[in-house]
Amino acid sequence: MTPPRPVALVTGASSGIGEAFARALAARGHDLCLVARRADRLQALADSLTRDHGVAVLVLPFDLSEAGACERLLAAVDDAGRYVDVLVNNAGYSIAQSFDDVPWKAQQDFLMTLIVNACGLAHGVIPGMIARGGGRIIATASLAGFAPGVAGHTLYPGAKSLMMSFSQALDAEYRDRGLKVTAVSPGFVSTGFAAANGTDAVMADAPRRLFLTPEQVVDAALKANDAGRVIVVPGWWNALAAGLMRGLPQGLVRWILMKGSAKYHLAAD
Template identity: 65%
Template sequence: MSVAASPRPLALITGASAGIGAAFARAYAARGHDLALVARRADRLEALAAELAAAHGIEAFAVPADLAEFEAHAAVLAAVAARGRTVDVLVNNAGFSIAQSFTGVPWERQRAFLMTLVVNACGLAYGVIPGMVAQGRGAIVNVGSLAAFAPGVAGHSLYPGAKSLTVKWSQALAAELKGTGVRVTVTCPGFTLTEFAEANGTKAVMDEAPRRFFQTAEQVVAETLAASDRGQVVIVPGLHNKMAATLLRYLPEQLVIAILTRASAKYHLED
């Protein structure tokens, strides 16, 4: 059933039930945006939607969806359209990682990874861009990773490649949409204090890492939105992460591979 359109812009945020996605939801609600919150955990989405609607006087609604499913983006966009709304801001944040080797888990798990981080993220952007261009404004924020600048090593087999694609795709979209009023930004955070490591089974190892190398989700989002506002396409939040990205880009690749192979071995779980 459709409802009357709100005069407020709508931000559609995937992976909104926790971590960086929830931080984006809080930030956009504080800016006066209505929210379409997408994730699998409906209870968390409903609770966050109710909290932010009450705190900021905006409309917030849950769109429970599993973005690992084929064409899941279409159902998400249909749910938004059914409420008489169009998307003004898209935040492609949903994702996870697989700490085992490529064939150490069933293919269905690797396929779910690609559907979530690549296929349905692209599908959502494909669906909302025409409307943004037609109204002459809009923003797409894609969540990449510092790993986008790194070569692949054992474990997390698809992760660097998927995040590298996110960066290159975002740059291409920004070039294609130049002059339309639609901004595209990809953010590439490093270690962030979220539930990400708990989900992939590396929390115990991550907890041993020095806290000075971690950012909060709120810090990542604040830097990302500031970059989006000024039209910056690629942002690496945090000075230490910026330094790491520079080293990853300019050190000889064989040296980087040797360093990462040694450093990442503890994050590669047994198959």
């Protein structure tokens, strides 16, 4: 009897880095559970992956800003008779305006999506991974996770920093039990991220040489995870920036970032 293919659950899979993760994992022979709000985009991707790679794909249109979404999502996977071998916590966005210019519900939704349900998914899949002798958890963090907070995108650096520290903690706790945990921390990536938060016009002025493609980010993440590396910063210029943010006095780093990031801080609508 042919053993079942491993299953990868990818959040934020309808575009950008999430879609690139789905395509790369399908090419590796994984069945997929695709999670995002846009069911039509997920279904189109699922059809493409099945046609190109012969993998089974479960489309799961969930809103991860909702409380309890992680439990409902994993229950849907279980109801389909599958379990998660690879978890990719990729869903995310940012809020460019000042903290009090945005309703608290929107800030709460941000925390639910990037932190609460992401951690909840990890909490839900780890026991099964351990019981089966191993598994993989990958988080899409950000170069911003190395940075001190500045005006605008108020919760974003803290959320990404938490996901890096969370990944390191999971590695410390579960490496000896067969888990491989990685957080990938890119800088600029050519996706719809800026259009979603309203900074696309400003981002268009950034030098194209500083941008990575989603495929480059995913390739770096998967290679790092294969090798058991916990934190990976793709792109030598991003790695240099991360090193400087960690090595220079924080006051100096914060002053530089406040000057450079002011254009990404949008006024309230």
